[in-house]
Amino acid sequence: MADKLSYFSISSFEFLNGDKRDVKIAYKSINASSPKKALIPTCYGGRVDDTYTFHDTSSSALADYHVIVVAMLGNGESSSPSNTPDFTKSLDYQDQIRAQHALLQHLGVEKLDVVVGFSMGAQQAYYWAAMYPDFVKQCVCICGSAKTSFHNYAFLEGPLAALMQSSDYENGRYREHGKKPTRGIKAFGRAYTAWLYSADWFRQELWRSEKVSTIAQFMKVHEDMVGDWDAEDLIILGRQWQAGDVGKVGKGYEHVMREVISARMLVMPGSTDQYFRYEDSEMEVSLLQNAELATIPSVWGHAAGGGSHKPDAEWMDKRIKAWLK
Amino acid sequence: MADKLSYFSISSFEFLNGDKRDVKIAYKSINASSPKKALIPTCYGGRVDDTYTFHDTSSSALADYHVIVVAMLGNGESSSPSNTPDFTKSLDYQDQIRAQHALLQHLGVEKLDVVVGFSMGAQQAYYWAAMYPDFVKQCVCICGSAKTSFHNYAFLEGPLAALMQSSDYENGRYREHGKKPTRGIKAFGRAYTAWLYSADWFRQELWRSEKVSTIAQFMKVHEDMVGDWDAEDLIILGRQWQAGDVGKVGKGYEHVMREVISARMLVMPGSTDQYFRYEDSEMEVSLLQNAELATIPSVWGHAAGGGSHKPDAEWMDKRIKAWLK
Numbered sequence: 182m183a184d185k186l187s188y189f190s191i192s193s194f195e196f197l198n199g200d201k202r203d204v205k206i207a208y209k210s211i212n213a214s215s216p217k218k219a220l221i222p223t224c225y226g227g228r229v230d231d232t233y234t235f236h237d238t239s240s241s242a243l244a245d246y247h248v249i250v251v252a253m254l255g256n257g258e259s260s261s262p263s264n265t266p267d268f269t270k271s272l273d274y275q276d277q278i279r280a281q282h283a284l285l286q287h288l289g290v291e292k293l294d295v296v297v298g299f300s301m302g303a304q305q306a307y308y309w310a311a312m313y314p315d316f317v318k319q320c321v322c323i324c325g326s327a328k329t330s331f332h333n334y335a336f337l338e339g340p341l342a343a344l345m346q347s348s349d350y351e352n353g354r355y356r357e358h359g360k361k362p363t364r365g366i367k368a369f370g371r372a373y374t375a376w377l378y379s380a381d382w383f384r385q386e387l388w389r390s391e392k393v394s395t396i397a398q399f400m401k402v403h404e405d406m407v408g409d410w411d412a413e414d415l416i417i418l419g420r421q422w423q424a425g426d427v428g429k430v431g432k433g434y435e436h437v438m439r440e441v442i443s444a445r446m447l448v449m450p451g452s453t454d455q456y457f458r459y460e461d462s463e464m465e466v467s468l469l470q471n472a473e474l475a476t477i478p479s480v481w482g483h484a485a486g487g488g489s490h491k492p493d494a495e496w497m498d499k500r501i502k503a504w505l506k
Numbered sequence: 507m508a509d510k511l512s513y514f515s516i517s518s519f520e521f522l523n524g525d526k527r528d529v530k531i532a533y534k535s536i537n538a539s540s541p542k543k544a545l546i547p548t549c550y551g552g553r554v555d556d557t558y559t560f561h562d563t564s565s566s567a568l569a570d571y572h573v574i575v576v577a578m579l580g581n582g583e584s585s586s587p588s589n590t591p592d593f594t595k596s597l598d599y600q601d602q603i604r605a606q607h608a609l610l611q612h613l614g615v616e617k618l619d620v621v622v623g624f625s626m627g628a629q630q631a632y633y634w635a636a637m638y639p640d641f642v643k644q645c646v647c648i649c650g651s652a653k654t655s656f657h658n659y660a661f662l663e664g665p666l667a668a669l670m671q672s673s674d675y676e677n678g679r680y681r682e683h684g685k686k687p688t689r690g691i692k693a694f695g696r697a698y699t700a701w702l703y704s705a706d707w708f709r710q711e712l713w714r715s716e717k718v719s720t721i722a723q724f725m726k727v728h729e730d731m732v733g734d735w736d737a738e739d740l741i742i743l744g745r746q747w748q749a750g751d752v753g754k755v756g757k758g759y760e761h762v763m764r765e766v767i768s769a770r771m772l773v774m775p776g777s778t779d780q781y782f783r784y785e786d787s788e789m790e791v792s793l794l795q796n797a798e799l800a801t802i803p804s805v806w807g808h809a810a811g812g813g814s815h816k817p818d819a820e821w822m823d824k825r826i827k828a829w830l831k
Binding site for chain 1: 655656657659660661663664665667668670671672673675676689690692693696697698699700703704705706707708709711713721724725729780781783785786
């Protein structure tokens with residue numbers, strides 16, 4: 182990427198919960214001179230720089246787009262519990278989208294040709310289409326849903342409970358002692374890992390690598406997966422995720438899906454995703470006015486949509502490129 | 507059930523890890539005068555009295571069998587960390603089966619017509635067939651596998667980490683302070699819950715009941731699901747489960763499955779079980795000499811095999827009855 186991380190400040194930003202705070206939004210702007218505008222919000226556990234941009238080569242789907250990668254509030258790059266004293270206690274998808282909208286106005290972007298998002302990024306894409314139907318022409322929703330399913334909610338309770346009940350989280354008082362809840366964050370990672378891939382992926386032993394020859398070693402490596410994340414950031418965004426429902430921006434879920442969202446939508450669930458299930462995406466596509474389903478055929482589970490597994494990333498890139506034409 | 511809980515003592519029982527201890531095995535013997543003998547070992551989190559026996563009515567599959575329900579070592583009824591000072595530090599499926607074999611000899615049972623097991627009970631049934639091929643004529647393996655899959659291993663790490671890293675588990679020193687690691691056990695329950703059912707089950711909102719109207723309430727009820735279990739009992743049996751592999755009793759997994767197990771086997775995975783996957787059962791049936799697959803068509807996930815959901819229990823009962831004839 183040619184450009185480096187930038188920050189946009191908003192004074193007295195009003196959160197959905199009523200709090201007002203000065204916030205900064207971290208982002209990266211790539212190929213800014215292009216008239217075609219794409220926004221990519223980060224996912225849970227994601228930073229701007231490890232977000233897959235579909236922009237790597239001259240034949241990539243977004244190669245000739247102005248791509249703006251934006252960090253969610255709470256991700257540790259934008260304003261977050263971890264970097265802001267007295268940060269607000271809850272975040273809502275609506276906060277993210279309104280802050281991103283302000284950023285785009287600041288950048289002089291008047292319309293988005295496409296919002297591309299993975300996981301919580303896909304949920305943000307749905308919210309974009311619901312909150313600013315005239316601003317967003319198209320959305321690509323990868324391994325995400327317009328409404329967080331009850332199963333998805335229940336799964337998230339596991340890692341969050343492991344963190345919040347851990348011996349060094351200390352009911353949130355760990356900061357007073359000037360230390361990180363390392364055991365809690367490792368337990369979070371351990372409780373998340375089996376969900377991230379698929380049963381097929383484990384059966385095919387794709388967890389093996391040069392450094393990992395036993396499943397116990399694999400778990401050890403993965404408990405550090407979120408090691409650089411802050412406990413409060415994980416919690417505030419986990420709660421945002423659990424409460425996700427585009428219906429809240431209008432007259433309920435079905436109404437918003439059928440009547441409010443008018444953007445052209447490409448919905449890309451993973452065929453073996455254990456928590457953003459393809460069945461939910463099929464149902465959501467059936468509600469939308471102008472949506473196409475493109476299920477990623479992969480044993481990589483939820484991780485298929487993240488871009489780190491090259492064949493899946495290439496499959497998505499081709500599919501998105503063809504759809505955008 | 508007509509008979510009450512009984513105990514069988516074994517002096518200086520030698521565990522696979524080399525330890526020797528006096529142990530007692532808790533069991534219940536039902537309809538003892540019948541010449542047809544059925545053994546039902548408990549599952550993880552299971553007690554003798556809440557084990558489904560296929561014996562409730564005169565038309566039940568095991569109605570005319572002598573049914574022996576036996577508590578696993580470590581379940582809190584048989585000798586366990588929770589009820590035995592200086593209990594051994596690890597358990598193996600082979601320990602369970604050898605102890606149960608001793609119990610059956612004591613009861614004068616010379617052959618088992620059938621071993622019926624659910625979950626870890628199914629794993630015990632496989633071990634029975636592998637360790638005492640001349641003693642066991644038939645096995646019914648419900649929602650279980652002869653070898654614990656890597657995915658299954660990884661999922662178990664979540665609840666176990668939530669418990670073992672919890673603030674009141676205190677690295678196992680909680681006993682010294684005379685209290686239970688309540689928060690840890692609740693976190694265990696919370697990290698287990700989404701795995702127990704299926705995404706379809708959550709989508710159909712089958713978690714709703716008279717007492718539960720929100721998913722948050724449901725999680726709260728379920729965090730107490732294992733509330734009467736002891737932390738060390740959960741851990742020692744969780745580790746036994748993770749290490750399950752019938753191959754260890756002979757020359758490796760494939761050899762034992764193909765050459766050693768000769769019993770007639772009915773393998774009953776749940777169609778939506780998230781951790782004992784039907785795909786694994788299909789593979790295992792293909793290895794066995796004399797096995798039949800009967801996948802339980804249910805959205806109840808792993809819980810379909812436990813007997814608490816009546817339509818699934820009736821489906822299994824009919825299927826087992828027909829197969830036993």
